[in-house]
Amino acid sequence: MGEVLGIGLSHYPPLSGRDDDMAGLLRKALHDPGIPAAEKDPANWPELMRREWGSDEGRSAAAAHRASLVAGFERARNALDEFAPDVVLIWGDDQYENFREDIIPPFSVQAYDDMEIRPWAQADHSSDMVDRPNVWGEAADTTAFKVRGRRDVAKHLVSSLLERGIDAAYAYQPLHHPGLPHAFLNAILYLDYHRTGFDYPVLPFPINCYGRRVISYQGFASRVDDIRELDPPSPHPARMMAVGAAVGQIMADSPWRVALVASSSWSHAFLCDKTWRLRPDTATDRHLYERLAAGDVDAWRTVSLTDLEESGQQELLNWFPLLGAMEALGTPRPSWTEFIETDVFNSNKVFALYHP
Numbered sequence: 001m002g003e004v005l006g007i008g009l010s011h012y013p014p015l016s017g018r019d020d021d022m023a024g025l026l027r028k029a030l031h032d033p034g035i036p037a038a039e040k041d042p043a044n045w046p047e048l049m050r051r052e053w054g055s056d057e058g059r060s061a062a063a064a065h066r067a068s069l070v071a072g073f074e075r076a077r078n079a080l081d082e083f084a085p086d087v088v089l090i091w092g093d094d095q096y097e098n099f100r101e102d103i104i105p106p107f108s109v110q111a112y113d114d115m116e117i118r119p120w121a122q123a124d125h126s127s128d129m130v131d132r133p134n135v136w137g138e139a140a141d142t143t144a145f146k147v148r149g150r151r152d153v154a155k156h157l158v159s160s161l162l163e164r165g166i167d168a169a170y171a172y173q174p175l176h177h178p179g180l181p182h183a184f185l186n187a188i189l190y191l192d193y194h195r196t197g198f199d200y201p202v203l204p205f206p207i208n209c210y211g212r213r214v215i216s217y218q219g220f221a222s223r224v225d226d227i228r229e230l231d232p233p234s235p236h237p238a239r240m241m242a243v244g245a246a247v248g249q250i251m252a253d254s255p256w257r258v259a260l261v262a263s264s265s266w267s268h269a270f271l272c273d274k275t276w277r278l279r280p281d282t283a284t285d286r287h288l289y290e291r292l293a294a295g296d297v298d299a300w301r302t303v304s305l306t307d308l309e310e311s312g313q314q315e316l317l318n319w320f321p322l323l324g325a326m327e328a329l330g331t332p333r334p335s336w337t338e339f340i341e342t343d344v345f346n347s348n349k350v351f352a353l354y355h356p
C-alpha cells in the first residue's frame with residue numbers, strides 16, 4: 001500500500017524575479033484608463049495596501065513578502081524530504097501553454113519522460129519572466145535543470161481513472177510549450193529555492209483553470225475595457241474534488257509513496273473586477289482559508305465556478321482536487337497551514353501540509 005502526503009503552495013511568478021519588479025502587475029494596472037482615477041488614488045486604498053505601496057511603489061515591502069514565501073517553501077521542502085516520495089504529482093493551471101486552440105481538455109495527465117529544462121529561455125508570457133532577470137542571477141541559457149518523469153506511474157493513474165469512469169486525457173510529450181508550464185516549473189524552482197537539487201520525479205496534472213479566458217485572453221491580464229468573446233468554462237470545482245478523491249484513493253492503493261501538490265496562489269488582482277483589478281479579494285480568500293484550516297471540505301464543495309471567477313480565484317481550482325484527495329484519505333484538516341496576505345503583490349498566498 002502506498003502513502004500520500006498533501007502539499008499546498010504558490011507558484012507566484014514574480015518570486016522568480018527581483019524585489020524591484022514584484023509589484024509590476026499593480027503598476028501596470030494603474031495605467032489602465034478604464035479604472036476610475038479615484039480607485040487608483042492611494043489615498044482611497046485600504047491601510048495594508050498603502051503601507052505595502054509606501055513611497056517606493058512596493059519595492060521595500062517586497063523583501064518581507066519574499067521572506068514569508070521562502071519560509072513557507074522551506075517548510076514544504078522539509079516535509080517533502082522527510083516523506084521521500086517516489087513521485088510528486090502537481091495540480092497546476094495550463095495558462096495558454098499547451099492548452100491552446102487545437103485542444104483544450106478540462107484536465108490532463110502529462111506522462112512525460114525525463115526532461116532537460118531551460119527555465120529562462122523557455123519562459124513565456126504567462127510566467128511574466130520573458131527577458132527579465134531572475135533572483136538567482138541565472139543566465140538565460142541555463143540548462144542545469146533536469147526534471148525526472150515517471151511515465152509508469154502516470155499510465156497507471158490514467159488507466160485507473162478511466163476504469164473508474166473519469167475521462168482523463170493524457171500526453172506523452174508537450175504539444176506547444178517546450179519545457180514545463182510555469183505552474184509546475186515554478187513549484188519545483190521554489191521548492192529548490194536554495195538550489196540544493198530536486199531529484200524527485202514529477203507528474204504534472206494540468207487543469208484548464210482559465211476556462212472562459214484561456215483562448216480569448218490567452219490566460220493573462222487585460223485592460224478593463226478590453227471586452228472579447230469568451231470561451232467555454234472550466235470544469236466545475238466539485239468535479240475536480242471528485243477527481244482528486246479518485247487520485248488520492250488510486251495512489252493510496254498503489255505501491256508508491258506519492259506527494260500530491262496543489263500549485264497556485266489564491267485570488268488574483270488582475271482577474272478580480274470587484275476590486276478594479278488592483279488587489280485580490282481577500283475577504284473571500286479568508287473565508288475559504290478558514291474553512292480549509294478547519295477541515296470543512298463541505299464548504300468548499302458548495303463553491304461554484306461563478307464564485308471563483310467573480311473573485312479572481314480561477315487558479316484556486318488547482319486546490320480543489322487536493323482537498324478532495326485529503327478528505328477521501330481521512331485527513332481533511334491540514335497539519336499545518338499559513339495565509340500570507342497582500343494587497344500589492346497581486347495575490348494572497350497559502351501554504352498547507354497534510355501528513356499521512
